[in-house]
Amino acid sequence: MRLPVPGPRDVMSLLERGGDQVEAVIGAVPRMLTLLDDAERLLVRASGAIERVREVTEAANVVVVRVGGVVDDAQVQVGRVTTLMDGLEPSLTRLQPTLETLADTTHPDEVKALVRLVDQLPVLTERVEQDVVPILGTLGSVAPDVHDLLTVARELNDMLAKLPGMGRIRRRIDEQEGEDDTDATVR
Known part of the structure; x- marks a missing residue:
């Protein structure tokens, strides 16, 4: 090829x-x-x-x-x-x-008053504990004394009523007390 x-x-x-x-x-x-x-x-x-x-x-x-x-x-x-x-x-x-x-x-003013009251609770509690509770403890012994004073006052009232001229003085006092009561009611 x-x-x-x-x-x-x-x-x-x-x-x-x-x-x-x-x-x-x-x-x-x-x-x-x-x-x-x-x-x-x-x-x-x-x-x-x-x-x-x-x-x-x-x-x-x-x-x-x-x-x-x-x-x-x-x-x-x-x-x-x-x-x-x-x-x-x-x-x-x-x-x-x-x-x-x-x-x-409830009104908002009532809520504000309640808040103020709650703020005062510590002071109120302290005063109740220091002042009121001791007085309440002595009331048991004071009640008989007050009862005796009332008895003596009634006896004195009865003795004074027996003095001559005391009836008129007593009526005058009652009248003045009635007027004072009426004036107080009108006001």
Whole structure:
């Protein structure tokens, strides 16, 4: 078999076609460089975006952990409140009509007065303990003495009634007391 040997025309034709293709390849080089530059810029932007996604993911993980802690704390508090409400519900249900009546009939001035009274309770308690209670303790021994004084006063009244002229004085006193009672009633 005979191998074809290219002739000078074949070589020239090949060179002409190869030159066009070399020119096409050389013409494509700037486009390829532009594409490489664009690809590099895209890689830089993609790297930045990936880094931001990582940061957001880390921040989201921190938030999720914190939210988990808040939810756990809230569950504990809900359990406490539920227990408290379960215990108070019967009493509050029975007190509801009373509380509604109290809310409807209580004036703000009455509430202020009650607050002032509560503020004075320590002083009142101290005075009752120091002054009133000791007096109440002595009332048992004072009652017979007062009874004796009343008896003596009656006896003196009877003796004075037997003195001459005391009947007129007594009537005058009764009349004056009656007038004083009438004046007091008119006022």
